Amino acid sequence: MKLVSEHNKISLAECRKTLCKGGINYSDEELIKIRDWVDNMADIVLAVVEKNGVEEMNEIIDRAKRNETESS
Numbered sequence: 141m142k143l144v145s146e147h148n149k150i151s152l153a154e155c156r157k158t159l160c161k162g163g164i165n166y167s168d169e170e171l172i173k174i175r176d177w178v179d180n181m182a183d184i185v186l187a188v189v190e191k192n193g194v195e196e197m198n199e200i201i202d203r204a205k206r207n208e209t210e211s212s
Contacts, residue, residue: 149175 155171166174189197 149179 152168152171152175155175156166159171159174160166185197188200
């Protein structure tokens with residue numbers, strides 16, 4: 141189930157303000173793809189939290205951080 145509807149998405153102007161810094165620029169198409177990906181990830185996170193609770197999500201984040209540290 142999509143938790144972020146089209147009318148609740150942040151605007152491209154807000155995406156641009158957040159993402160286009162330090163000389164990095166994105167086209168509208170790229171910003172839409174990034175925004176949609178972030179929305180999808182948010183839906184996944186919310187689904188995990190709803191199903192398993194916050195502690196499960198914290199464990200997933202901790203595991204990812206450990207894996208990142210080990211691979212560095």
